[in-house]
Amino acid sequence: MPTHRTRRRLLQLAAVGAASVWLALVAPLSLAHRAHVTLTRVTPNLRSGQWEIVHAIHYHDALRLLAVREVRDDVQPASVEGRARLALEVERSVRWFAPNGSLLKPVTVGAELEGDNVYVYQELPAPKISGRYAVESTLMHDVFPEQINNISLDFAVPRTTLRLSRQQTRGEFTPP
Numbered sequence: 001m002p003t004h005r006t007r008r009r010l011l012q013l014a015a016v017g018a019a020s021v022w023l024a025l026v027a028p029l030s031l032a033h034r035a036h037v038t039l040t041r042v043t044p045n046l047r048s049g050q051w052e053i054v055h056a057i058h059y060h061d062a063l064r065l066l067a068v069r070e071v072r073d074d075v076q077p078a079s080v081e082g083r084a085r086l087a088l089e090v091e092r093s094v095r096w097f098a099p100n101g102s103l104l105k106p107v108t109v110g111a112e113l114e115g116d117n118v119y120v121y122q123e124l125p126a127p128k129i130s131g132r133y134a135v136e137s138t139l140m141h142d143v144f145p146e147q148i149n150n151i152s153l154d155f156a157v158p159r160t161t162l163r164l165s166r167q168q169t170r171g172e173f174t175p176p
Contacts, residue, residue, distance in 0.1 A: 036144035053122040083111035093139035099131030
């Protein structure tokens with residue numbers, strides 16, 4: 001029969017073992033920091049002659065953006081006004097340029113909340129000028145210093161993705 005001292009020692013070893021397992025497996029998950037990333041996807045629609053642009057913003061990031069812009073507390077990404085404000089932020093923060101440097105102006109056609117993301121939808125008549133186009137994105141750079149804006153260009157296979165950040169806000173691409 002184990003003595004009181006032996007039982008206490010076994011209990012201590014079990015506690016240390018459980019703590020080690022928790023530190024190795026659970027703690028990194030609970031301390032993990034979700035990256036602040038938006039994804040913009042540009043897809044040509046040959047039937048309509050448009051570039052279809054979809055911006056995905058994580059709900060919690062969108063909520064923080066609205067708070068930083070001092071939008072009323074009752075305006076959330078799930079509300080019509082919240083999605084409209086987010087669409088205005090996209091229009092203000094993501095700019096497209098033709099090869100000759102002229103500003104291209106996508107038209108916002110809607111926004112919706114689905115799952116953990118707010119989606120802002122835009123369309124842009126497919127430009128006819130050949131050459132290098134550019135996109136600049138400062139979306140949420142003032143909210144999160146480490147913000148990344150990925151721009152996925154679905155013009156050809158393999159797809160091209162531009163990774164824009166505070167350090168590099170502009171990317172260039174050549175559509176086919």
